[in-house]
Amino acid sequence: MEYEHVLVDGFGRHIEDLRISLTDRCNFRCVYCMPEEGMQWLNRDTILTIDEIERLARIAVDLGIREIRLTGGEPTLRPDLPAIVERLAPIPGLKSLSLTTNGFLLDRLAEPLAKAGLTRINVSLDTLNHEKFHQITRRPALDKVLAGLETLERYPSISPIKLNVVGMRHFTEDEVVGFAKLARRKPYVVRFIEFMPLDADGNWERERVLSGDEIKEIVERDFMPLVPVQAEASSTSRRYRFADGVGEIGFINPVSQPFCATCNRIRLTADGQLRTCLFSVDEWDLRTPLRSGATNDEIRAILRNAVAHKELKHQINEGDAFQRASRSMSQIGG
Numbered sequence: 124m125e126y127e128h129v130l131v132d133g134f135g136r137h138i139e140d141l142r143i144s145l146t147d148r149c150n151f152r153c154v155y156c157m158p159e160e161g162m163q164w165l166n167r168d169t170i171l172t173i174d175e176i177e178r179l180a181r182i183a184v185d186l187g188i189r190e191i192r193l194t195g196g197e198p199t200l201r202p203d204l205p206a207i208v209e210r211l212a213p214i215p216g217l218k219s220l221s222l223t224t225n226g227f228l229l230d231r232l233a234e235p236l237a238k239a240g241l242t243r244i245n246v247s248l249d250t251l252n253h254e255k256f257h258q259i260t261r262r263p264a265l266d267k268v269l270a271g272l273e274t275l276e277r278y279p280s281i282s283p284i285k286l287n288v289v290g291m292r293h294f295t296e297d298e299v300v301g302f303a304k305l306a307r308r309k310p311y312v313v314r315f316i317e318f319m320p321l322d323a324d325g326n327w328e329r330e331r332v333l334s335g336d337e338i339k340e341i342v343e344r345d346f347m348p349l350v351p352v353q354a355e356a357s358s359t360s361r362r363y364r365f366a367d368g369v370g371e372i373g374f375i376n377p378v379s380q381p382f383c384a385t386c387n388r389i390r391l392t393a394d395g396q397l398r399t400c401l402f403s404v405d406e407w408d409l410r411t412p413l414r415s416g417a418t419n420d421e422i423r424a425i426l427r428n429a430v431a432h433k434e435l436k437h438q439i440n441e442g443d444a445f446q447r448a449s450r451s452m453s454q455i456g457g
C-alpha cells in the first residue's frame with residue numbers, strides 16, 4: 124500500500140480503526156462512568172456536524188482506516204444517527220461500520236440502522252439481574268435493553284451482535300454463568316471487559332478489577348471448559364468457544380494482559396479532537412482547522428502527525444507513571 128494511504132505510528136503499528144464519538148451525552152448514568160448529577164456537557168456548537176464527520180471519515184479511510192466504530196456517550200441519542208450511518212457505510216475502502224450502544228433505543232432504531240448500512244454492533248450489558256441493572260446504570264431499563272436485542276436479531280445484516288460486560292469484583296462473579304448460557308442460547312458473542320480507570324469520579328481501584336482469567340476460571344469451573352479461537356492480531360478480545368462448540372465468549376483484558384503492542388486504534392471526540400490512545404493526556408484539534416477552511420491535505424497532515432506521536436501504551440500498571448486520561452470514558456467513547 125503506497126505511503127499516501129497508510130497510517131503508521133512511531134512503533135510501526137498500522138492504524139486502521141477509527142472510533143468516532145457522536146455525543147458526550149447519555150440516557151444512563153453508569154456508576155463506573157459518570158456521576159448521577161453534575162456532568163459538564165460539551166457545548167452543542169462544538170459538536171461535529173454530519174458533514175464534518177463524513178469529511179473526516181473520508182479523509183481517514185483514504186489514509187488507510189478500514190474500520191469505523193460510532194460511539195458516545197450514547198450515540199443513539201443523536202437524531203441524525205441513521206443519516207450518519209447512511210453517509211459513512213458506502214465510503215469506498217471501509218470494511219466495517221459498527222456502533223457501541225447501551226441498547227435502550229435499539230427496539231426503535233434496529234431497523235433504520237440496518238437499512239442505513241450498519242454492519243456490526245456492540246451492546247453494553249453488565250448484568251441480567253433487574254435490581255443490579257438499576258444499581259449500576261441508575262435506570263430501571265433491563266427489559267428495554269433485552270427487547271432491543273431481540274429486535275436486533277431480526278436484522279442479520281448487523282452481525283455479529285457483541286455484548287460488552289464490564290467485569291467488577293463483588294458484582295460480576297454471580298453473573299458469569301448466566302452470560303455463558305446466554306451466549307449459547309442467543310446469537311450474541313459475550314465479552315467480559317476489565318474495569319479501566321476512566322470513570323469521571325476517579326474512583327477506580329485495582330482491587331475492584333475482576334480479571335479476565337478469574338472470570339474464565341469461573342466459566343470453566345462452574346459451567347464448561349473453553350477452547351481458544353484464533354483471533355486477528357489487532358483484536359482486543361481473547362476468543363473462546365465452549366467445549367461442545369455451541370456459542371462464543373471472549374475476554375478483553377486491558378489491565379491484566381494489555382494489548383497495546385498491537386493497537387491499531389485512534390479516536391475522534393464528539394467535539395472534533397483526535398486522541399491517539401484511550402489514555403491520551405494530549406489531543407489534536409481537528410475542529411478548528413475544519414471550520415477555518417483547511418484543505419484535505421492540511422487535515423491529512425494533522426492526522427499523520429498525530430499518529431506519528433501515538434503513545435506506545437497505557438501505564439496503568441506502572442505506579443506513579445500512570446496518568447489518568449484527560450477525559451472520562453463518556454467523553455471519549457469505547
Ligand code: SF4
Nearest residue numbers: 383386400401436437
Ligand atoms: S491503552 Fe492506548 S495504546 Fe493501549 S490498546 Fe488502548 S488505545 Fe491502544
